[in-house]
Amino acid sequence: FQDQLDIIEAERRKVQQECDGLQYQVEVRNITKKIAHLNTKIDSVSTLVEPRENSFLKFESHHNEAAQDIQDSISDYGRVTTSKTFPSLCYMKARKAMTYLRSEVLVTTVDYDGQSQMDGGDPVQAEVKSESGDSVESQVIDNEDGTYSVFFTPEQGGNHNIAVQIFGRSIKESPLQVEVIDEHNPDIVYGSRGSGKDQFLQPVGICIDSNEFMYVADTGNSRIK
Numbered sequence: 001f002q003d004q005l006d007i008i009e010a011e012r013r014k015v016q017q018e019c020d021g022l023q024y025q026v027e028v029r030n031i032t033k034k035i036a037h038l039n040t041k042i043d044s045v046s047t048l049v050e051p052r053e054n055s056f057l058k059f060e061s062h063h064n065e066a067a068q069d070i071q072d073s074i075s076d077y078g079r080v081t082t083s084k085t086f087p088s089l090c091y092m093k094a095r096k097a098m099t100y101l102r103s104e105v106l107v108t109t110v111d112y113d114g115q116s117q118m119d120g121g122d123p124v125q126a127e128v129k130s131e132s133g134d135s136v137e138s139q140v141i142d143n144e145d146g147t148y149s150v151f152f153t154p155e156q157g158g159n160h161n162i163a164v165q166i167f168g169r170s171i172k173e174s175p176l177q178v179e180v181i182d183e184h185n186p187d188i189v190y191g192s193r194g195s196g197k198d199q200f201l202q203p204v205g206i207c208i209d210s211n212e213f214m215y216v217a218d219t220g221n222s223r224i225k
Helices: 001-023 028-049 066-077
Strands: 091-094 104-109 124-129 138-142 147-152 157-168 176-181 203-208 213-217
Touching: 028 124, 091 157, 104 124, 104 157, 104 176, 124 138, 124 147, 147 157
Parallel strands: none
Antiparallel strands: 091 104, 104 147, 124 157, 138 147, 157 176, 203 213
């Protein structure tokens, strides 16, 4: 814009000089010629008054693949999902619970039509408390089939309360009372105390390989069986 102002000022000076020169012209021919020349100058100056710059701006988004690239990036970043889960219709069932063993409570989600959900993704929260009121560490696993497993390892027997919420709202039967058994009744007993073939003395660890063979570290007999 400053460049245009400088051009206008230069043209104004030229016209002024032409006008100043007329006062020394005596012959009518010369005066007429000068006036015609001045008219031409004035016409050219009038075009300089119009601004050369304008405020026109245009955004073009279809000249390349940028718009599609942005859409693809948003799709890859994530998506917005909704849920029809109705907390008050959801329910849970407890598996057999024993002290110092990992115990499970299975939560099944149901929608507002009474149909079991087939997908996961709901914000399920669980809180486990022992009979004495102490909090027990728990973990919620999304099985991605509409069910959720609440795992906890109780360290004392007695009734434990399992409280489960979805969307911050309690589900049916919450809190659920689960009896934790303090006695461990083995399904099978093998071996006895001693140093014989089927005997152990201070076994400290066991493991099972891919072929389901069991190995016992028997420290008292300094051997692995």
